[in-house]
Amino acid sequence: MRALPVRRIATSALCATLLIGIAAPASMAADSDLSRGHSHAAAPVPGADALLAQTKTLADIGGVLAPVTALVDAALKADNGQLPADQATTLGQAAKDAIAKVAAAAPVAPPAAVPAVPPVALPAVPPVAKGAERPRALAAADVKADALTALQTAVDSLVKAVTSGDAASVVPAATAVVTGLVNFVVATVLGGGLPAPNLPGLPALPALPTSTLPTGSLPVS
Numbered sequence: 001m002r003a004l005p006v007r008r009i010a011t012s013a014l015c016a017t018l019l020i021g022i023a024a025p026a027s028m029a030a031d032s033d034l035s036r037g038h039s040h041a042a043a044p045v046p047g048a049d050a051l052l053a054q055t056k057t058l059a060d061i062g063g064v065l066a067p068v069t070a071l072v073d074a075a076l077k078a079d080n081g082q083l084p085a086d087q088a089t090t091l092g093q094a095a096k097d098a099i100a101k102v103a104a105a106a107p108v109a110p111p112a113a114v115p116a117v118p119p120v121a122l123p124a125v126p127p128v129a130k131g132a133e134r135p136r137a138l139a140a141a142d143v144k145a146d147a148l149t150a151l152q153t154a155v156d157s158l159v160k161a162v163t164s165g166d167a168a169s170v171v172p173a174a175t176a177v178v179t180g181l182v183n184f185v186v187a188t189v190l191g192g193g194l195p196a197p198n199l200p201g202l203p204a205l206p207a208l209p210t211s212t213l214p215t216g217s218l219p220v221s
Contacts, residue, residue, distance in 0.1 A: 004087060054194050060102045061188055067094040068155060068181055072174050075162045081170030083162045092159035103148045140191025147187040151180035 023065035071091040075081055083091070154176040188194075 052195075057188060057194060060105070062182060064095075064098045064102055064151075065181065067091070067098045068151070068177060071072070071155065071158060071176050072196055075138065075158060075170055075174055080167040081162060082165060082167065085163050088159050088163050092155060095155045099148055099152050100211040104143065124156050139189070144184070144191055147180065147184040151177070151184050154180040 071094075073081060074087070075089055135182040153171070158170075158177050161169040
């Protein structure tokens with residue numbers, strides 16, 4: 001009497017095995033077709049390139065903000081603003097590496113195209129005195145590069161301050177780093193081709209200076 005249930009169990013197991021054997025290839029084939037369908041359908045949407053570039057710009061901002069603010073945070077929370085030399089070096093190097101990475105990836109602005117002009121005799125221009133103020137007409141890429149350079153200098157100064165033993169020098173150095181970060185963010189937002197902000201009540205941001213060519217006629221001898 002016990003052989004019948006055993007036989008039924010064996011028969012049921014055999015049927016299940018056969019069903020699995022039949023269904024598995026079909027399932028694998030369906031998965032394969034689905035995978036092929038996804039591979040064929042994978043294509044960037046129209047206009048994605050511009051948005052991807054803007055996303056990369058925002059990622060660069062975050063990549064600099066995180067390590068630099070970590071250095072400032074550690075400095076301001078440390079006892080008397082002093083950090084162990086190895087910790088200060090590690091934090092400072094992480095900040096400098098992030099700045100250098102963004103600086104290296106920054107595109108070089110191509111020279112502006114200038115229409116051909118017939119040769120004319122121009123009046124002599126007096127030489128610029130040594131130490132004269134740098135011209136204000138700078139391209140957006142130059143402004144961002146200047147901001148990164150200034151931020152790098154501020155980071156170096158903060159690393160020295162947190163290992164100098166002089167607690168009074170930490171806050172001014174940290175303030176310079178925060179200011180450098182703000183300058184970098186503003187230069188990136190204004191000159192990085194990002195969408196214009198549209199939040200109601202947000203004050204208008206100033207435009208970056210741009211190079212201009214004189215529109216008047218040139219003197220002819």
